[in-house]
Amino acid sequence: MLISQQTLDGFVLGEFKAQPVGSTYTLNDARDKTRTRNLIKMIIIDLQPFSMVSDAGFLNYSFVMDPHYKVKSETYYKNIFDRCYTNGMEKVKKKLINDKPSVISVQLDGWSGNHNSHVGVIINYITDGFKRVSLPICCEKFNESHSANNLSIWLDEKLEDWEVKDKVKVIVSDSAANMQAMVDQMYDVQHVKCLNHVLNLIVKDEILEKPQIRKLIETVRKISNFPNLSVFFAEAVRSKCIERNCAVQALVPDVVTRWNSTLDMLVRFIELEDVIKDVLFVDGWNERVMDSSSISSADWKLMKNVISVLKPFKSATLKLSSVSACVSEYIPTVTCLVKSLETQTQNDEGVVSLKRRLAENLRSRTGHMMNNLTRMQVTDIEATDYLAIATLLESRFKDKFFLDPAKLLVAKEGLLALLKEQDQLKVGS
Numbered sequence: 406m407l408i409s410q411q412t413l414d415g416f417v418l419g420e421f422k423a424q425p426v427g428s429t430y431t432l433n434d435a436r437d438k439t440r441t442r443n444l445i446k447m448i449i450i451d452l453q454p455f456s457m458v459s460d461a462g463f464l465n466y467s468f469v470m471d472p473h474y475k476v477k478s479e480t481y482y483k484n485i486f487d488r489c490y491t492n493g494m495e496k497v498k499k500k501l502i503n504d505k506p507s508v509i510s511v512q513l514d515g516w517s518g519n520h521n522s523h524v525g526v527i528i529n530y531i532t533d534g535f536k537r538v539s540l541p542i543c544c545e546k547f548n549e550s551h552s553a554n555n556l557s558i559w560l561d562e563k564l565e566d567w568e569v570k571d572k573v574k575v576i577v578s579d580s581a582a583n584m585q586a587m588v589d590q591m592y593d594v595q596h597v598k599c600l601n602h603v604l605n606l607i608v609k610d611e612i613l614e615k616p617q618i619r620k621l622i623e624t625v626r627k628i629s630n631f632p633n634l635s636v637f638f639a640e641a642v643r644s645k646c647i648e649r650n651c652a653v654q655a656l657v658p659d660v661v662t663r664w665n666s667t668l669d670m671l672v673r674f675i676e677l678e679d680v681i682k683d684v685l686f687v688d689g690w691n692e693r694v695m696d697s698s699s700i701s702s703a704d705w706k707l708m709k710n711v712i713s714v715l716k717p718f719k720s721a722t723l724k725l726s727s728v729s730a731c732v733s734e735y736i737p738t739v740t741c742l743v744k745s746l747e748t749q750t751q752n753d754e755g756v757v758s759l760k761r762r763l764a765e766n767l768r769s770r771t772g773h774m775m776n777n778l779t780r781m782q783v784t785d786i787e788a789t790d791y792l793a794i795a796t797l798l799e800s801r802f803k804d805k806f807f808l809d810p811a812k813l814l815v816a817k818e819g820l821l822a823l824l825k826e827q828d829q830l831k832v833g834s
Contacts, residue, residue, distance in 0.1 A: 429475045440474045445485055455479040455486075497540055501569065504538065506530035510575035510597075513560065513584070515551060522547050524556075526563055528573075539728070542567050553586030560587070575791070577732075580606070580770075595791060598784060600735055601725050604718055604742075607766045608664040615759055618711060621704055622667060624695060625674050628681070629656040631694050641688060645680045665722060668715045671708055678705060707755040714756050714763070717745050733799035735792050737806035739771050773808060787812040794820050 430437035448455065457463050458476050467476050512527040525544040531537055543563045549555055564570035575595045578584040579602040588596040612618065632639035632655065639655070646653040654677060659670040674681065685691040691699060721738050724730065746764035753760065767773075772785025786792050787809050793816035796802050807813035 429473050437474060440471065441477075441482075441485065444476075445482060445489060448482070448486070455482055458482060497542065498567070500538075500540070501567070504530070504532050506532070506538075506569075506572060508574050509569050509572040510577060511560075511564070511573050513556075513576060513578045514599075515547065522551070524559070526560070528567070528569060530572075551583055553583045553590060556583065556587045557590045561591075596784075597732060597735075597792070600738060601722050603770050604722060604767075605664060607763060607770060608715065608718055610766055611759060611762045612664055612667065612711075612715070614762060617707065617755065618759065621700075621707060621711075622671070624700060624704075625671060625708070626659060626661075626667075628685075628694055629658045629670050629674065632656055633658070635693075638684070638690060638694065641684050641690065642677070642680060645683050645688075646677070649680060649683075651680070664715075665719050668712065668719055671712050675705075675709060675712065703755070710752050710754060710756045711759070713750075713752050714746070714760055717742055731795070731799070732792060733795040733802060736786055736796045737802050739767065739773075739786060740806040740808055743767055743773070743808065785812075788815070790816070790819050794823065 430440075432438075444458070447453065448457070456479060458479055464476055467474060508530060510529045512529065513524065515522060515524045517523070523544060524547040525541065527539055527541050529537065529539050547559065561570065564573060573591075573594060575597055576588050576591070577597045577599060578588075580598040585596060585598075588594055612622070632642065642656065643653050654673065656677065657666075657670050657673040659666040661667075685694065686699070721742060725734065725738065743764055746760045746767070772788065787807055793807075793812070796806060797804060797816055797820050804813055804817070807816070
C-alpha cells in the first residue's frame with residue numbers, strides 16, 4: 406500500500422494538534438477578545454492577507470504562545486474587520502464634529518497594484534489648540550478613466566459623505582494635467598503641486614540626458630541585474646566580500662521608473678567598488694557580464710560625482726515624505742536645491758552640465774524662470790500667497806529662503822494685510 410508523503414504544513418499542524426490543549430477561551434472571554442483585537446491590528450499594520458490565519462506557521466506560533474486561544478476562520482476575522490472599520494469611521498466623524506475645523510486641506514493620490522487602480526484621500530487641519538490633525542478618510546478602487554471630470558465627481562462625493570466639502574480650501578496632489586484640471590473644476594480651492602512629484606520629474610528628465618551618464622548607468626544596471634541571471638556570479642561577489650573582510654552585500658538592481666532606486670543602485674555599486682573590480686577584471690567575469698566593455702577610472706569618478714549631485718534630491722524627497730512635512734518647507738527646499746546645484750565644487754567633473762540642467766529645470770518648474778523646458782502649467786511658488794506666507798510664519802525659515810527680493814516684499818505686504826484683517830475681525834467680534 407502506497408503512503409502519500411506528508412506535507413510540511415501537515416507535519417506542523419499535526420505536531421501541535423496532537424498535543425493536549427485543555428479548555429479554550431470562550432468568545433466572551435476578555436483574553437480571547439484581546440488576542441483577536443491585536444491579531445486584527447497586526448493584519449492592518451503589516452498589510453497581511455486574511456489567509457494568514459490559515460497558515461501552518463502562524464497557527465503553530467499562535468498555539469505555542471497561548472494554546473488556549475483558538476484561531477478562528479478567515480470569515481470570522483473579516484466580519485470583525487468590517488465592524489472595526491465602521492467603528493473607526495464613527496470615531497473620525499465624531500472627532501470632526503468636536504474639533505470643528507474651519508479650513509481643511511486634502512491630500513489626493515492614485516496608484517496601481519494587483520491589476521487595480523486605487524485612489525486615497527487624507528484630510529488635514531489645525532485644531533483650536535494648534536495641533537495638526539491628519540485623517541485618512543478614503544481608499545478605494547478606481548478602475549474607470551482618471552479624467553478630471555471623473556475624479557472631481559468622485560472627490561466631491563467623498564467630501565460630501567464626510568460633510569467637509571465646504572471647508573476644503575487646498576488640495577495637494579501630483580502635478581499631472583488631469584489633477585490640475587480637476588482642481589480647476591472645484592470652486593475656490595487652491596492647488597498645491599506635490600513637490601516630491603516635481604523633483605521626481607526633474608531628475609527623470611535630466612539623469613539620462615547626457616550620453617556618457619546614460620551609458621554608465623546602463624552598464625551598472627546590467628552588472629547589478631546579473632546575479633539574477635547567474636548564481637555563480639552572485640556567489641563570486643559574496644566570496645570576494647568575505648575575502649576582503651568587508652560586510653557581505655548584494656548588488657542592488659534599480660526600478661527604471663524610480664530615479665531614487667537608480668541612486669541606491671549607484672551607491673551600493675560604489676560601496677562594493679573594490680569587490681566588483683576584483684570579480685570583473687581579476688576573476689574574469691568582465692566579458693561574460695558586460696560583453697567586453699569596461700569601466701574606466703574616469704567612470705568610477707563620474708559615478709561618485711553623479712551620486713553627490715543627486716543625494717540632496719533624495720534627502721529632500723525623504724524629508725518631504727515624513728509625517729511632519731509642512732507646506733512651509735516648499736520654498737526653502739527649492740531654494741536649497743537651487744543653491745546646491747549652482748554652487749561649484751571640486752567634485753563637478755563630468756556633471757557640470759547635469760547640475761546646470763537640473764537647476765534650470767527646477768527653476769522652470771517652480772516659476773523662477775520662463776518655462777522653456779516643459780509644457781506644463783507652472784506655479785510661481787514665491788508669488789503664491791499661501792506658500793510664501795507659510796514660509797514667513799515658520800520660525801525656522803522666516804524671510805531667509807526667497808530667491809526673488811521683489812516677491813519677498815510682496816509676500817511680507819500680503820502677510821501684514823492678513824494680520825491686519827484678522828485684528829479687525831477680532832475687534833468686530
